[in-house]
Amino acid sequence: MSKITKDMIISDVLEMDRGTATVFMNNGMFCIGCPSASGESISQACAVHGIDADKLVKELNDYFAQKEQ
Secondary structure (H helix, E strand, O other): OOOOOOOOEHHHHHHHOOOHHHHHHHOOOOOOOOHHHHOOEHHHHHHHHOOOHHHHHHHHHHHHHHHHO
């Protein structure tokens, strides 16, 4: 499994595992279904929504790490 980075497109992460939607929404990113999600990187969306991109990426990577256990 590759590591999630801030440069990844939101919809690509969602396609990897739909369960990541919960991680995005728990961080205040409710726009995961909007058209921008298919073209915006995690970093870009976090900047627009005032969300800490590093925190979100860590939580996404933690999510995937837990699934591998």
